[in-house]
Structures are given as C-alpha cells and as structure tokens.
Amino acid sequence: MTDSRTTIALRPQNLTALSATVTVPAYDRTGLTAGIMHFGVGGFHRAHQALMIDDLLNQGLAREWAICGVGVLPTDAHMRDVMHAQDGLYTLVEKHADGHLEGRVIGSIIDYMFAPDDVEAVIERMASPAVRIVSLTVTEGGYNIHPVTGAFDLANPDVAADLLPGSVPATAFGITVEALRRRRDRGITPFTVMSCDNLQNNGEVAHRTFVAFANAKDPKLAAWIDTEVAFPNCMVDRITPGTTDADRALVADTFGVTDEWPVVCEPFFQWVLQDTFTDGRPPLEESRTQLVADVEPYELMKLRLLNASHQGLCYFAHLMGYRLVHEAAGDPLIAEFLLAYMNREGTPTLKPVPGIDLEAYKAELIERFSNPSVRDTVARLCNESSDRIPKWLLPVVNDQLATGGHVELSAAIVASWARYAEGVDEQGEPIEVCDRITERVMANAAGYPADKHSFLRDRDLFGSLIDNEIFVSEYDRAMDLLHGVGARRTLEILLGHDTDAYAAPVAENLGTR
Ligand SMILES: NC(=O)c1ccc[n+]([C@@H]2O[C@H](COP(=O)([O-])OP(=O)(O)OC[C@H]3O[C@@H](n4cnc5c(N)ncnc54)[C@H](O)[C@@H]3O)[C@@H](O)[C@H]2O)c1
Ligand SMILES: O=P(O)(O)OC[C@@H](O)[C@@H](O)[C@H](O)[C@H](O)CO
Incomplete structure (x- = not known):
C-alpha cells in the first residue's frame, strides 16, 4: 500500500x-x-x-x-x-x-x-x-x-x-x-x-x-x-x-x-x-x-441468464435485508433459486451457443455474483426495473408460455418486483424505488390486495400477460406467499423445501391479512 x-x-x-x-x-x-x-x-x-x-x-x-x-x-x-x-x-x-x-x-x-x-x-x-x-x-x-x-x-x-x-x-x-x-x-x-x-x-x-x-x-x-x-x-x-x-x-x-x-x-x-x-x-x-456473424445466441444467453438472474436476485434480496449482491448470492437459498430459474425457465428458451458450456456458464454466474471484492449493490440492480423486466425476463415468460414450459419462478420474480414496489420492506422500513416511472409502478403496486392484479394490469409493461391464466395463477400464488410468509419462506416453498411444514403458517397468515 x-x-x-x-x-x-x-x-x-x-x-x-x-x-x-x-x-x-x-x-x-x-x-x-x-x-x-x-x-x-x-x-x-x-x-x-x-x-x-x-x-x-x-x-x-x-x-x-x-x-x-x-x-x-x-x-x-x-x-x-x-x-x-x-x-x-x-x-x-x-x-x-x-x-x-x-x-x-x-x-x-x-x-x-x-x-x-x-x-x-x-x-x-x-x-x-x-x-x-x-x-x-x-x-x-x-x-x-x-x-x-x-x-x-x-x-x-x-x-x-x-x-x-x-x-x-x-x-x-x-x-x-x-x-x-x-x-x-x-x-x-x-x-x-x-x-x-x-x-x-x-x-x-x-x-x-x-x-x-x-x-x-x-x-x-x-x-x-x-x-x-x-x-x-x-x-x-x-x-x-x-x-x-x-x-x-x-x-x-x-x-x-x-x-x-x-x-x-x-x-x-x-x-x-x-x-x-x-x-x-x-x-x-x-x-x-x-x-x-450471428450474435443472437450469445445475447439470449447473457440477457436471459445473467441479467434476468440479477432481477431474480435483487427484489427478493432487498426484501430479505441484503444490500450487497455478493452477500445475497452467498445465501444458498438465493443461489439455488437463481440456478433453478436458469435451468427450468431461462435455459429452455436459448439457442445452442457456439463454444459455450452452459452448465459451466451458469455456475460461473453464481461465482461472479458472489465475488466479495466487487461490492455491487442490490440497489443498482433494482433501479429502472420498468426498463429491465420487460426486456430481459418477459421474453423468457412469453417463450415458455408458447411452448408449455415452466413460468412459476419468473412469475415469482415479477411478484417480487411488485412487492418491492409497494415501497415498504418486511421490517416496515421504506424502500426507495428508483425508476423512470416510479410513481406509476408504485401506484400500480399499491392496489394490492384490494385489486390483486393492479400491478400486472399495466399493459404498457406486461402486454397481454394479464390474460394468461397460467401466468396469473403463478403470480397470484407468489404474491400471496410474499405477503403471507415473507420473501425467504416464499423461496423455500417455491423450491419445494419442506412444503408441508409451511402450509399451515401460510394459510394462517393469509387468513389473517
Ligand atoms: N454497469 C454494468 O455492469 C454494465 C454491464 C454491461 C452493459 N452495461 C450497459 O451500459 C449501460 C450504462 O451502464 P453504466 O454502468 O455505464 O451506467 P452509468 O450510469 O455509469 O452511465 C450511463 C451513461 O449513459 C448516459 N445516458 C443515460 N441516458 C441517456 C440518454 N437518454 N441519452 C444519452 N445518454 C444517456 C449517462 O449520461 C451516462 O453517461 C447500461 O445501461 C447497460 O446497457 C452496463
Ligand atoms: O446496467 P444495466 O441497466 O444494463 O443493468 C444492471 C445489471 O444487470 C447489469 O449492469 C449487469 O451488471 C451487466 O449486464 C453485467 O454485464
């Protein structure tokens, strides 16, 4: 030095x-x-x-x-x-x-x-x-x-x-x-x-x-x-x-x-x-x-695995109390969630990527997110969501829906954004939502629970997803879980950890809301 x-x-x-x-x-x-x-x-x-x-x-x-x-x-x-x-x-x-x-x-x-x-x-x-x-x-x-x-x-x-x-x-x-x-x-x-x-x-x-x-x-x-x-x-x-x-x-x-x-x-x-x-x-x-000559396979891989996973991480991580990306990615539950999203939902929508071993690429992504020296912030990833979710995650959702593939984890990521945009975290502390259209996304989010789909109904952001019963039912489930049992338990339930043990508290919390 x-x-x-x-x-x-x-x-x-x-x-x-x-x-x-x-x-x-x-x-x-x-x-x-x-x-x-x-x-x-x-x-x-x-x-x-x-x-x-x-x-x-x-x-x-x-x-x-x-x-x-x-x-x-x-x-x-x-x-x-x-x-x-x-x-x-x-x-x-x-x-x-x-x-x-x-x-x-x-x-x-x-x-x-x-x-x-x-x-x-x-x-x-x-x-x-x-x-x-x-x-x-x-x-x-x-x-x-x-x-x-x-x-x-x-x-x-x-x-x-x-x-x-x-x-x-x-x-x-x-x-x-x-x-x-x-x-x-x-x-x-x-x-x-x-x-x-x-x-x-x-x-x-x-x-x-x-x-x-x-x-x-x-x-x-x-x-x-x-x-x-x-x-x-x-x-x-x-x-x-x-x-x-x-x-x-x-x-x-x-x-x-x-x-x-x-x-x-x-x-x-x-x-x-x-x-x-x-x-x-x-x-x-x-x-x-x-x-x-053709960049598309590389772009799809990067945007739908890395950038969409950043979105998968940031809202859940913020709600769970993390402020630094490496600390969130070092939480085994978050890492498991991101890998599950990538494997079940992101990867099926990709084209073969010349010269890339996708399994190694995904594992390396978790390592990169976990680099403790970089000190990337969860807040940076949460910014400008209305520019990012429609460009990186929704194309995965639409492709998966078109082929009958899974969308529950992508729907949960959208729900985590909606829950985050309510502007209050699980400890009752305010969340500073930074978006080109902050007021609009926060107003949309504030409709819950009286209007369960107020967030999703914004067709300028979500197109016709509100009309898709499969997506909406997965979104509803994730929203109910997020409000009923919080972000950590939501991830555990989505990943099938000890689901029965959580069934009662979920029902209880939802019933008392
Ligand atoms: N930071 C990363 O990790 C990263 C990685 C890959 C790609 N990128 C791409 O680079 C972009 C910029 O990232 P950054 O980290 O440099 O951000 P930054 O905030 O450091 O810089 C953004 C720059 O864009 C300019 N800008 C913003 N809106 C503009 C507009 N409407 N017209 C003209 N200029 C405008 C700003 O003035 C600023 O100079 C990202 O949005 C992304 O598309 C970033
Ligand atoms: O900078 P943005 O707006 O494209 O998005 C935030 C991050 O997901 C992004 O910056 C990644 O860090 C980057 O794409 C990694 O190459």
Missing part, C-alpha cells in the same frame, strides 16, 4: 512518475486520432470498449481509433469536468474474488465533448471523415422505445423538441442524425452506429430507433440511413458497479493515484460483436473481443 499522503494527481504530465506504482499507457498519446465518438461515457464504457482500444494501443495498433466521449444530459457536466481535468485518463481497477486488485491507467479516451456547451462542434466533429464509429451505452431506457410494442416514442418531450423544424438538436438521436445528414450531403461515407447496451438485438433496436427518428424529420434521409449505415449487434458483459468514495480512496491507497472518477469492475470480460461496419473498424480481433 502507498501512503495516501504521497498520491499523485492523474494528469498526462504525471504518468512517468505514476508508473512507479501503477501500470500506465505504454504508448505516446500525442498524435492519436479519435475515430470513435461515444455517447454515455459512464462506468461500463470505461471498463469495456475503452479498455479494448487501450489494449490495442498498447500493442502499437489502432492509433486512428481513439475515443472522443460525448455527454448530452445535464448530469454529464461532472464527467466533462473530470475528463477535461485528467485529459481523459482514468484508473481501471479489476477486483478479484481473493481480494487481489489489478489497476491500470487507461489512455484511450482522448477528448470529451459536453453537447450543451457547443452542440455544433459535436455535430461537425461527428460529420468529419476521421470519425468512423459512433457508439453508445445510454442505458436500456435511452432508446426511447415502448417496452411492449418496440415503437419509438415520438412524443418524448426531448425527442419532440429535436424534431421541431429549425431546432438545434440536443439528444443523441438528433445529433447523430444531423451528423449523418451532413456526411451524406458532403459525400462522406457514413459511420457505423454501434450500440453496446444490454438489449436483445441492440444493433437492430438502434437501427429502428435512429431510422424512426430520422423518418419523422426527413424521410429521404431516413431511407439513406436505413440502407447505408451499419448497426452491428453485440453482447457485452462485465459487472461494473457505480464508483464510490471508498473506490477513490482505494485507488489512492493502493496505487498512489488521485483520480476523481476511477472505475472498478470484476475481472470477467466478454464482448461478442457482429462484424458489420460501414467505414472500417479497429483491429479488435487482436483484443479479447470475439467477432462473429
């Missing part, structure tokens, strides 16, 4: 001094060109795509593929300030389960533009031939699509403002589409738009959304984007919790670096990317990225 009094500020001029305590870029950052502009420079982008570019730069490759970050939300002003102060440098710390830390300064982000400061400059840079990929990690909700129909929401006030004739664009859609228009008009090859968000068919979703936006603005431009721009699909995976003050202190104490916004993540890394680009790509085959 370094004495925190001797830490050095993360600045380009200090890299040589810092190299005594932490790995720094092995390449000269002067003369790099930003061939990629990225919307949504948060924790994940900096733990994933920016790392791959840094890996290539360290090998003397990809010097024309450095990254310029772009922020469009008011809250991105803080990232702008940090990125400008540190010249895009940051420390990435991989936290191993045995407590071992691997830290390294990443140099692949060479600029950051905050669109509200000068949106014209952002558009012009994006329109310039040097930029050949525009990538995104703007969250699942950032695509502005209806959870059930998948239609782009033109009524979103930010989108509507960007669509007004003569308006100055402010959203990722408006800026990107205007940059593409200028490229078309100037005869410059369009860049590739590469979504790296946790959405099934993320490339196709991005394709639909950008074309829908453009169509509302200029149908001819939309037709050009539709045919000329590549939108590759990809599966991305690396658990990256939000950075805490404890992480900043850890980076100072362990690596002697004063870094205002380091990134911490698990050691696991996966990126499976469709090899379809309009204007070239970095030589990612020289990195840990897998380039494939």
Whole structure:
C-alpha cells in the first residue's frame, strides 16, 4: 500500500512518475486520432470498449481509433469536468474474488465533448471523415422505445423538441442524425452506429430507433440511413458497479493515484460483436473481443441468464435485508433459486451457443455474483426495473408460455418486483424505488390486495400477460406467499423445501391479512 499522503494527481504530465506504482499507457498519446465518438461515457464504457482500444494501443495498433466521449444530459457536466481535468485518463481497477486488485491507467479516451456547451462542434466533429464509429451505452431506457410494442416514442418531450423544424438538436438521436445528414450531403461515407447496451438485438433496436427518428424529420434521409449505415449487434458483459468514495480512496491507497472518477469492475470480460461496419473498424480481433456473424445466441444467453438472474436476485434480496449482491448470492437459498430459474425457465428458451458450456456458464454466474471484492449493490440492480423486466425476463415468460414450459419462478420474480414496489420492506422500513416511472409502478403496486392484479394490469409493461391464466395463477400464488410468509419462506416453498411444514403458517397468515 502507498501512503495516501504521497498520491499523485492523474494528469498526462504525471504518468512517468505514476508508473512507479501503477501500470500506465505504454504508448505516446500525442498524435492519436479519435475515430470513435461515444455517447454515455459512464462506468461500463470505461471498463469495456475503452479498455479494448487501450489494449490495442498498447500493442502499437489502432492509433486512428481513439475515443472522443460525448455527454448530452445535464448530469454529464461532472464527467466533462473530470475528463477535461485528467485529459481523459482514468484508473481501471479489476477486483478479484481473493481480494487481489489489478489497476491500470487507461489512455484511450482522448477528448470529451459536453453537447450543451457547443452542440455544433459535436455535430461537425461527428460529420468529419476521421470519425468512423459512433457508439453508445445510454442505458436500456435511452432508446426511447415502448417496452411492449418496440415503437419509438415520438412524443418524448426531448425527442419532440429535436424534431421541431429549425431546432438545434440536443439528444443523441438528433445529433447523430444531423451528423449523418451532413456526411451524406458532403459525400462522406457514413459511420457505423454501434450500440453496446444490454438489449436483445441492440444493433437492430438502434437501427429502428435512429431510422424512426430520422423518418419523422426527413424521410429521404431516413431511407439513406436505413440502407447505408451499419448497426452491428453485440453482447457485452462485465459487472461494473457505480464508483464510490471508498473506490477513490482505494485507488489512492493502493496505487498512489488521485483520480476523481476511477472505475472498478470484476475481472470477467466478454464482448461478442457482429462484424458489420460501414467505414472500417479497429483491429479488435487482436483484443479479447470475439467477432462473429450471428450474435443472437450469445445475447439470449447473457440477457436471459445473467441479467434476468440479477432481477431474480435483487427484489427478493432487498426484501430479505441484503444490500450487497455478493452477500445475497452467498445465501444458498438465493443461489439455488437463481440456478433453478436458469435451468427450468431461462435455459429452455436459448439457442445452442457456439463454444459455450452452459452448465459451466451458469455456475460461473453464481461465482461472479458472489465475488466479495466487487461490492455491487442490490440497489443498482433494482433501479429502472420498468426498463429491465420487460426486456430481459418477459421474453423468457412469453417463450415458455408458447411452448408449455415452466413460468412459476419468473412469475415469482415479477411478484417480487411488485412487492418491492409497494415501497415498504418486511421490517416496515421504506424502500426507495428508483425508476423512470416510479410513481406509476408504485401506484400500480399499491392496489394490492384490494385489486390483486393492479400491478400486472399495466399493459404498457406486461402486454397481454394479464390474460394468461397460467401466468396469473403463478403470480397470484407468489404474491400471496410474499405477503403471507415473507420473501425467504416464499423461496423455500417455491423450491419445494419442506412444503408441508409451511402450509399451515401460510394459510394462517393469509387468513389473517
Ligand atoms: N454497469 C454494468 O455492469 C454494465 C454491464 C454491461 C452493459 N452495461 C450497459 O451500459 C449501460 C450504462 O451502464 P453504466 O454502468 O455505464 O451506467 P452509468 O450510469 O455509469 O452511465 C450511463 C451513461 O449513459 C448516459 N445516458 C443515460 N441516458 C441517456 C440518454 N437518454 N441519452 C444519452 N445518454 C444517456 C449517462 O449520461 C451516462 O453517461 C447500461 O445501461 C447497460 O446497457 C452496463
Ligand atoms: O446496467 P444495466 O441497466 O444494463 O443493468 C444492471 C445489471 O444487470 C447489469 O449492469 C449487469 O451488471 C451487466 O449486464 C453485467 O454485464
């Protein structure tokens, strides 16, 4: 450990001094060109795509593929300030389960533009031939699509403002589409738009959304984007919790670096990317990225096993009193529940995944969730449920219902969300529900028990599931159990542990409610 009094500020001029305590870029950052502009420079982008570019730069490759970050939300002003102060440098710390830390300064982000400061400059840079990929990690909700129909929401006030004739664009859609228009008009090859968000068919979703936006603005431009721009699909995976003050202190104490916004993540890394680009790509085959023709089997595996299991864990875990993911995953009952969900309900809906041993993959997921060093929070997984459950879990439910498969554990996960969204835990303490539509989901949840299906009746979230007797009866059972005997016993009963012993207390509790 370094004495925190001797830490050095993360600045380009200090890299040589810092190299005594932490790995720094092995390449000269002067003369790099930003061939990629990225919307949504948060924790994940900096733990994933920016790392791959840094890996290539360290090998003397990809010097024309450095990254310029772009922020469009008011809250991105803080990232702008940090990125400008540190010249895009940051420390990435991989936290191993045995407590071992691997830290390294990443140099692949060479600029950051905050669109509200000068949106014209952002558009012009994006329109310039040097930029050949525009990538995104703007969250699942950032695509502005209806959870059930998948239609782009033109009524979103930010989108509507960007669509007004003569308006100055402010959203990722408006800026990107205007940059593409200028490229078309100037005869410059369009860049590739590469979504790296946790959405099934993320490339196709991005394709639909950008074309829908453009169509509302200029149908001819939309037709050009539709045919000329590549939108590759990809599966991305690396658990990256939000950075805490404890992480900043850890980076100072362990690596002697004063870094205002380091990134911490698990050691696991996966990126499976469709090899379809309009204007070239970095030589990612020289990195840990897998380039494939068909990403779908990998996406289904990841979203329906990992992300849906995160949802399977978080609400039950919160109700049971857990606040850290590794502590919840270390509870044998929760681990058993997640494996049962994956085996009975998630796995039957997957396609064969080339090169992957699914049994080993599922066991590894439980190990990854149980990594005590990562300190991922249950709260992070509980956020924005209305963007996550419809995209990760309900496709499993619908596929299982279509083939007569099991849905009781998925129904219980939906019920656990409904119980959580009531906003009071099993100890009577308030739950802070963080969702784009918090008021609506909480109002839906509050209908129980007078209206048993008030939560499920929201067709914008659940489609026609309310009409499916099998699903509704499993949901009802889980809701009754959750209210009657609490989250832990609900899991025990669902998993068939000593069911008879619980039958009486369940009936008793339900009877007295
Ligand atoms: N954190 C992870 O473990 C992880 C792993 C795999 C994939 N991802 C993907 O990355 C996304 C971001 O995760 P993160 O951990 O970096 O979160 P984060 O909160 O650190 O960063 C999110 C970024 O997205 C931007 N953003 C949000 N909504 C936007 C919008 N409507 N338009 C433009 N920008 C918008 C924010 O300004 C911010 O820069 C996730 O939603 C997910 O799709 C995350
Ligand atoms: O970040 P989100 O919104 O996609 O979802 C929360 C987590 O399930 C997710 O971040 C996982 O940690 C990640 O998908 C692991 O690769």
